[in-house]
Amino acid sequence: MxxxxxxxxxxxxxxxxxxxxxxxxxxxxxxxxxxxxxxxxxxxxxxxxxxxxxxxxxxxxxxxxxxxxxxxxxxxxxxxxxxxxxxxxxxxxxxxxxxxxxxxxxxxxxxxxxxxxxxxxxxxxxxxxxxxxxxxxxxxxLPEQRMTPRLHDARVGYDFVQNRRFQLASPGIESQNLITRFRLTPAPEDQQKYLRGKKVKPMQPIVFYVDDAFPESWKKAIKEGICEWNKAFEAIGFRDVMVAKTYAEAGKGFDPDAIDVNCFRYVVSDFPNAMGKHWCDPRTGEILQADVLFYSNVISLLQKWYFLQTAAYNPLAREKTLPESVMKRLIRYAAAHEVGHCLGLEHNFRASYAYATEDLRRPDFAAEYGTTASIMDYARFNYVAQPGDRVTEVFPPYLGVYDYYAIRVGYAYLPKEKAKTITQWVDEKQQDPMYLYGRMNPSVVPVDPSVQNSDIGNDPVASSTYGIRNLQRIITELPRWNKGANNPFEGMPADYKDLQSYYFSYMERVIPLIGGLYSFEERRRNEERKTVPVAGKESERAVDFLLDELLDGYRFLTSEAVQQYAGNQTETLVKQQKQVLDKILSSIVLEHIAQTQAQTGFTYARLLDKVSNRLFAVKDADVLTRNLQQNYLIRLNELLDSKTPTYYDVLLLPVVVDHLTEIKKELELTPDLWTNYLKLKIK
Structure with missing residues (x-):
């Protein structure tokens, strides 16, 4: 098939x-x-x-x-x-x-x-x-004795089951989402000991069985990744909660496909992926079984990330074959992340925003905290640190500050379940960025600049600037690192197209700052989320950064030396630059400006003036700049011709019309073949 x-x-x-x-x-x-x-x-x-x-x-x-x-x-x-x-x-x-x-x-x-x-x-x-x-x-x-459910607080990232109860005594509907979690309680004889602060074993540990098909060198790292979560459980009074065994250690008659067995499965495939899933009792949220699917090619993906994000200053990342110590570290990290999903935790894309970008360049900070406050983030590796910073700890933490907190919120044993107790625990941490949670809504541009995939640091402009500098160093130094190869990327963990893609991803992480909104969860998901606008000067800074890169910063990707092995990249760069420009003028960004411009002073007119002043000020524009100019006018015309009007059109479109009129006037001052063509693009 x-x-x-x-x-x-x-x-x-x-x-x-x-x-x-x-x-x-x-x-x-x-x-x-x-x-x-x-x-x-x-x-x-x-x-x-x-x-x-x-x-x-x-x-x-x-x-x-x-x-x-x-x-x-x-x-x-x-x-x-x-x-x-x-x-x-x-x-x-x-x-x-x-x-x-x-x-x-x-x-x-x-x-x-x-x-x-x-x-x-x-x-x-x-x-x-x-x-x-x-x-x-x-x-x-299903269990005859139901687990006591725990109410979901949307400020902590747990998967949940929806639970609506009709109230007949006082007609109405009570909506109570219940978090998904394993049943974790002390044995009856240990309850008082637990409540006195003594560590006890749970009545039922959480056992994961590791596929015997894994390479031997992977099994130990996977087991360590599974048992990493014991540190968080010990912090709430339970020891030996997580147990990892191989299929062989499970004994005769073991059935890895039984519905009540938790397995860490090996999938031989060229598809680089890993996923952790669980299923639960829909009445209570009790997790009854969980699985991790760990694909054989995921190591190539981890190595690619490790190379592109740290090779500029980390010699170990430049190796064509990973040192065994690094490979085990990568596998252990990935295993712990997926097991977190099995425990009920969702991705926390805000966790990396808890760290100041400049702190990630400090060896002592990186060694203590890694790249993010949660392993459930997609923070990956330290692409902010620069050559000369002496940073050696480039990884995410096995468990971050947020992870210990989330396990407490979800799994701490309470003899009598009290929602107020959990709420108080969460309330206490809402002023500390280390403990904040952010879920990412699927969209062309992330809705919130602090909730993004694979970013690190709380300053997207600075973080992306440092990331791009590291890519420039890789391009420059790679021929020396990979001596004798006609193509310096030959045999390396990533190729030129991967690096080029990373460059544009760093640019795109800045776009949500433009008229952006920080959005924070309220206690329940059916409550209105709290929003805070990005300061106008930060929007200005983001636009300036993007224009610098679009008009000049990309040139390290098209140097004569690069073209000798990568070929002419003009067509690819034109397409990728257009994607960035379209996202700057995307419906999400434009809607956010409509919501925030009265507060921040960053208006539609300011955005369009900044872009056009830079784009059309270029003398003797090359083919890439000409395409940017043309695509900018095309996008503005698309806004005018939209068949699906938005509520903010009454604010936006008059500005667009006026803006196009001014551009046309400017073009008429310098008539030539190209400017005459551009004038025809203006309606």
């Missing part, structure tokens, strides 16, 4: 579904309850009215074939041998062809504890030949 969907063995694509069984009139019904809505007041006089409007849909029906006083027998074969929407892993995009029922059959059935594991063969009509795959279907009883 052409595996375009990047599926892999052992992967669970969808969360298990919650079902209930109901026996009535010689029929067994599989019901699919509403996992988000409910009502606990079953004895209230109004409950029948709620029940009439909350009918549980029937998913499947099976006739009862045999019945005794204590049991019934049904034939569930079709439940296992036929694809069922919402249960089977394939969908319209990933299904390998039309299912062939005659090839479907049960391969094995195993029951242990409260779980039933059934392995099924499915047959599909592929493009050229039949395709067989093995599917594992599991039935698992």
């Amino acid at each position: 052409n595996n375009k969907a990047k599926l892999c063995a052992g992967q669970r694509l969808y969360d298990p579904i919650w079902v209930k069984l109901k026996y009535e009139d010689k029929q067994l019904y599989i019901l699919k309850p509403d996992v988000k809505n409910g009502c606990d007041e079953t004895t209230h006089p109004s409950f029948p009215a709620y029940e009439r409007n909350a009918v549980i849909p029937v998913m499947e029906t099976f006739p009862v074939e045999q019945e005794t006083d204590s049991s019934i027998v049904v034939n569930w074969t079709k439940f296992f041998t036929e694809p069922i929407e919402g249960v089977d892993p394939f969908n319209s995009k990933t299904q390998p062809g039309r299912n062939i029922p005659s090839l479907n059959k049960i391969l094995a059935v195993n029951a242990h504890g409260n779980h039933l594991e059934v392995s099924v063969q499915y047959g599909y009509e592929g493009a050229t030949a039949p395709f067989l795959t093995t599917i594992r279907k599991s039935l698992s009883l």
Whole structure:
């Protein structure tokens, strides 16, 4: 099968579904309850009215074939041998062809504890030949004794389940999102010891089984990454919470595909990736099983990042083959990050903004704090430090200050669950940037300049400036580092196109500052978020930086020496510069300016004047600058011709019209072939 969907063995694509069984009139019904809505007041006089409007849909029906006083027998074969929407892993995009029922059959059935594991063969009509795959279907009883749920506070990054409860005594709906977490409690005999501040073992540790297929050199690093979280659990009174064993250490009869087993799986693939996932009891948020999928090629991605971000001052990053000590460090870091997701934690993209950019150039600070306040960030490595700074600790921390705090908020044992206690813990930290959380909304330009992917430091302009300087040094010094190669990138962890892409990514991290808004979570996600505008002078500084790079800074990528091995890059650079320019004038940036210009003084007119004054002041413009000029006018015309008006058009478009008129007047002062052409681009 052409595996375009990047599926892999052992992967669970969808969360298990919650079902209930109901026996009535010689029929067994599989019901699919509403996992988000409910009502606990079953004895209230109004409950029948709620029940009439909350009918549980029937998913499947099976006739009862045999019945005794204590049991019934049904034939569930079709439940296992036929694809069922919402249960089977394939969908319209990933299904390998039309299912062939005659090839479907049960391969094995195993029951242990409260779980039933059934392995099924499915047959599909592929493009050229039949395709067989093995599917594992599991039935698992949810815990009879429910875990005490913990309310979600949106200021701390936990995954959550939605929980709406209808209140009949005082009509209304109570919305309570519940964080996802493992059940972690002291044994009854240790509770008082725990409450006196003594460290105790949990009643049930969290065990991860590491795939025996991993290279031997990786296994130790992965185990260390899993157990890294024990430091955070020890800080809240639990020891030996995280346990890591290989499949072989699990003993005879171990089943890595069982629904109640946490595994760290090895995926042999050219796709460089890793992911940590969990599934939980929808009633409480209790995590019942978690998996990490760790792809064999992820090490190449880690090495590429390590090279591009630190090679300018870190000789170890220049090696074609990573030293084993560095490779283990990278694997351990990636393993700990993915296990964090398994524990319920989301990415915290604000964590790296907790550090002052200049502090990242200090060896003592970098050694103590790494590059970010949380391993759950995408901070990566220290691209801010410069040659001569003597920084040697270039990595993110295994666990950051925020991670210890998040584990306390999610996992500290409370004999009686009190939402006020958790809220107080979070309230106490909201003035300290080390503890702030930021989730990133998907958009062309990040909504908040302090919540970005793969950035470090609290000054995007300075951080990007330092990052670009390091790229310039790599381009300059690489022929010396890789002597004898016709192409200095030959055999290195990254190539020229990777470096070029990094250059433009550093530029794009500055764009959210333009008219930007810092946005902070309130306690609940359904509350309005607090926003603070970026100062007008910071918007000005961001625009100046971007124009400097667009008009001149890029030239190290097109030097004569570079063109000898990379070829002419004009077409590629034109496209990438256009992307940056379009993002400067994107709908998100323009909307933010509309919201903030009265407070900051950074207006549409100021933005457009700064851009045009620089773009059209260039004498004897080369092909790259000419394309910038042309693309700028095209983008302004697109704003005027938009078929989907926005609320801020009444503020923006009159400024655009006036601005284009002024540009045309300026062009008329210096008529030539090029300026005459540009005038035709102005409507």
